[in-house]
Each structure stands twice: as C-alpha cells, then as structure tokens.
Amino acid sequence: MNGRRGSYFYFVLARQYGGVPLVTQTQSYDITNALPRESSDSIFSFIISECDAIKDSIIADYSDLGAMDMGANETGRADRLAVLALKARAALYWASPLFNPDDDATRWYNAALYTKQLIDECTERGKRLADDYESLWATDNYSNANIMCEIIFGRRVYGSGSEGVSSTFESYNYPVGIEGGNGGNCPTQTLVDAYEFVSGDSAGLRPKDLADYDPDKPYYDDRDPRFYVTVAKNGDENWPSSNTTPLQTYYGGINAEPLTGGTPTGYYVKKLCHSAIDLSSNSSYEADNHTWVTFRLGEFYLNYAEAVFKYLGSPYATDGELTMSAADALDKTRLRAGLKSLSEVRPGMTNDEFWDVYKTERMVELAFEGHRFWDVRRWREASEYFTSIDEMKLTLNADGTVTGNRTSVSRQWNDRMYLFPIPQTERMKNPNLSQNPGW
Numbered sequence: 001m002n003g004r005r006g007s008y009f010y011f012v013l014a015r016q017y018g019g020v021p022l023v024t025q026t027q028s029y030d031i032t033n034a035l036p037r038e039s040s041d042s043i044f045s046f047i048i049s050e051c052d053a054i055k056d057s058i059i060a061d062y063s064d065l066g067a068m069d070m071g072a073n074e075t076g077r078a079d080r081l082a083v084l085a086l087k088a089r090a091a092l093y094w095a096s097p098l099f100n101p102d103d104d105a106t107r108w109y110n111a112a113l114y115t116k117q118l119i120d121e122c123t124e125r126g127k128r129l130a131d132d133y134e135s136l137w138a139t140d141n142y143s144n145a146n147i148m149c150e151i152i153f154g155r156r157v158y159g160s161g162s163e164g165v166s167s168t169f170e171s172y173n174y175p176v177g178i179e180g181g182n183g184g185n186c187p188t189q190t191l192v193d194a195y196e197f198v199s200g201d202s203a204g205l206r207p208k209d210l211a212d213y214d215p216d217k218p219y220y221d222d223r224d225p226r227f228y229v230t231v232a233k234n235g236d237e238n239w240p241s242s243n244t245t246p247l248q249t250y251y252g253g254i255n256a257e258p259l260t261g262g263t264p265t266g267y268y269v270k271k272l273c274h275s276a277i278d279l280s281s282n283s284s285y286e287a288d289n290h291t292w293v294t295f296r297l298g299e300f301y302l303n304y305a306e307a308v309f310k311y312l313g314s315p316y317a318t319d320g321e322l323t324m325s326a327a328d329a330l331d332k333t334r335l336r337a338g339l340k341s342l343s344e345v346r347p348g349m350t351n352d353e354f355w356d357v358y359k360t361e362r363m364v365e366l367a368f369e370g371h372r373f374w375d376v377r378r379w380r381e382a383s384e385y386f387t388s389i390d391e392m393k394l395t396l397n398a399d400g401t402v403t404g405n406r407t408s409v410s411r412q413w414n415d416r417m418y419l420f421p422i423p424q425t426e427r428m429k430n431p432n433l434s435q436n437p438g439w
Contacts, residue, residue: 007050011090014043015374018099018419018436022046036432044094047125048114051087055080076291081121085295088114092303096378100416105311112307112322113298122152122297129298131338134229137272140395140412142291152295157230169288170240170277175232175255175268176241180357183423185269187231189390189406191367192267194360195227196339204345206360215366215406218266218392225338230367230429232268234394234402240275242283250394250402266392268403293369298333302362305329313341315354330358333365377418386413414438 013020020043021035060080082301091114093099095107120130130136130150135364141147142154157166167180172310174181197205199222207219220233232239234249248254249266256262274288309315309326316325327349342349359379363372376385392406416438427433 008086009045011047011086014040014047014090014099015093017422019043020204021430021433031288033430034432035430037434039100041094044090044099047090048087048094051083051090055087057081058083061433062407076154076156077151079114081118081125081127082295084118084121085152085300088118088297088300088303091115092307093374093378095307097380098378108311112304112311115304115307116322116324118300119297119304122300127297129301129332133226133337136293136296137274137291139274139276139290141288141290142405150326151293152297152298152300154291156289156291166290167277167279169290170273171255171279173269173273174240174261174279175247175249175254176259176261177248177253177255178240178279179281183263183268185265185368186263186265187269187367187393188265189267191363192227192231192233192392193390194363195224195389196345197222198224198339203340204342216404218394218402218404224364226250227365230269230364232270234266237276238275239270242278242280248396250396252396253394256394262389265389266394269368296344298336298365299369299371301329301332301360302358302365305358306362309351309354309358313347314351326354326358330361334361337365379438380418382413382415382418387411 003215008019010022018040019037021032022038022042023032023035024046058078058080062077062079067320091107091111093112095104097103100107127261128149130147132146135141135144135147136150138144138147141151142156156340163209171180172182173184176183182250188289193207195206197203197219202210202222207213208215218233218287234247234253236247238244239247245254247268249256249263251257255268257264272288272292276285277288278285304324305326308317308322308329312319312322314325315327315330318325327342331343335341339345342357346353349357359375362375366372376382388408388410391407391409393407395405416436419436420437422433422435427435
C-alpha cells in the first residue's frame, strides 16, 4: 500500500487493531508477510507526517482547475482540507486514553492545534455549518452550496442501476410493515434519552434530570430538533413520505413485534434515509443518489472542544493559540440545532459536568455517522456504555393510549474488545504478527 494514498486506511487499521505492519514502499510479498507490527504510536505518527508531506502540494481549490464547472468545495474529491481533517482526527485518536495511556498533554495540544488550523482554513475558504442539520444527507448535498459549506469530504456511493442511484440503505432501514422495509438499525431508548428539552424551565435538561422523572414514560415533546429527524417513533406520520398510516411501534402494531424484524427498541432510524424513496412495487421513485459524509465541519468543532478541554483542563479556558474555549466550540452545533447556549442552561459547569454534556452532544450530533462505536473505545469507557442498552416496550391500551415499559438489556463486554483480534488468517500468512491482548 502506497503510504501517501494509504494514510486514511492506516488510520482505519490503527483505530481497530492498534499497531500494524507499516509498508511504505513496493516490496515482494515474502518481505511484507514477515513484517512485525509497529506500535500504534508509530502508525499515528506516520499518518500525521504523511498528511504534512502532501498538504501543501495537493489541490486546495478545485475551481482553479477550470474543468467541469467544479466549485471550490468539490466535496467528492480529497483536497487540502480533507488532508488536514484526517491529520486532525488522527491526532485526536492518538491523544485519547486507548492510545495515550500516560496522558501525554502534548498529544492533546497537537490535536487541539491541528483541529483549530483546520477550522481556521475552513473559515478562510468560506465554509461554515449548514443552516439545516437534516439537509446534510439530502440528495443534493454534493451540489447545494448551502449544504456543501459544511462538508469537507463525502464518499459518493451509487447503486448498480443504469441511472447510478440506490435504495439499499432505505431497504435495510425502513420500518418493517412498509413494503420493502426490513427494520435495520433501531435507535435505543438510551439514545432517545440523550436529546435535551428545548424550552421553559426544562431547557438544557434530559428526561433523567426532571424532578418527576418516570423512566417508563416516553418523553417526545419539546425535544432537541435533531431527535425528530434522526429517530422514527410511534405515531410519526408520513414516514417514509409514501406511508399514509402513522407508525405503530407498540407490540402488535403494523410496524412492530412480533413481526419478523420488528423494532425491539420501540424506534426506527430516520437519519441518512431519503424518505422520498418509495419501495413499493408500483412506485416510479425507487432509488436516489447518496453521498456519505466522511468529514464535516460539525465534527471538528466537537473534536476541538474535546482536545482543548483535555489540554487546558477547563471548559472555559483559552490561551494565545487556542483562542476558542471548549464550551464555545460545543455551542456551535448546539446553537445550529436550536438549543440554548451552555452559558444559558448550564452556567459554571464543573469539569465532570462538562465532560458529560460533551459526550452527550457528540452522541446526538454524530448519531449513526460511525463515531460512537469508536469514541467509547478510545475513551476507554466501555464498561459504562457498552454493557447494557435501554429499550422502550410500548403497549396499546384498550382506551387507545400507549404506555411504555423501559427494559434494560445486558450486552457482553470484555476489555480485550477495545482492540480487535488480528485475524488468524493473517497470522497464518505472517508468523511475526503478534496478537492483541486477551485474544
């Protein structure tokens, strides 16, 4: 694998396995299959150095090419901002407890600095957070300037049809009970509980923070707007758009257990689905274009908040280089979502309080974008978050009301799962590949 083209893939390998063999030049298979694993430090250092090596030579602005009417923010092609984004994300992972057991403060500093450099360059290029969170996954997110302004790099994946469009994701994730729907990813009650209330005395609070909290009561009103475009819940109308019957996710409902594939949690996923796609056999709108976002500015405001908080030791601290506080960075995605600023709803937070708010905001903002699985691992907090999930079992009563019953479901966790096992097939090819601890 060529190093400069493979830096992203080395990042994927490192976050999953830790250290891996490092190949930086073309060589025979017998040499490659005898290489030992490098340390994770070596791999992350390599990724960052490779990004530094090409950041000044890769195309910065595709509109300079004068071809095919490309705009500056050509989101389907890697440019300088994509390289800086990979560098910043890799630095954050390298600074995290899984790969930084000694809590080297220099790594947190670098992660904050590299992320700020990316944000500053994005600002210089005219990039900003999109006004509408939901639009980030719209069919025109690769061409609409009001959406592209946030996307740094997106991967365009098309189906095998002659028109280059797909409905695979919708088929997997539309609710059971809708023609063509298979249930797919089902958001947990744990995720639903993470969305804050928006207004009144409850603004900034989550259900568990309420004085009269009832764990079996579904709290669906006055929630963070991101909830309503991420999670499909009982009673939702026109989801997907062609569905004329409100969703029934209570037991025995049209879209629920005991149907095969019926949601076990009480919810289905909306985010990333294009609801206009109609999977029914007589539909003429059965597929659409998809662009999956790899890097977007919203993530990096959160990454910066984490790194600068860990480095400076306070949600409110700044210094001569890191001029935006962690709390101010966290407000970026909150305010875009329509929430109140942290200074309004949670003034004077302790470090522990901020860390809790940060992790919740990250969970909500980046839901289903492929981060949570790795975030909890790199934080080494799996024993807190990966040993159980909550589901909401709904029941339709004789009077037409629906009541809930929260159920906690145990999940298996062993600390060896922080890193994946090296596949035995690879170890059979290369006897010098050591195994990860516990496997």
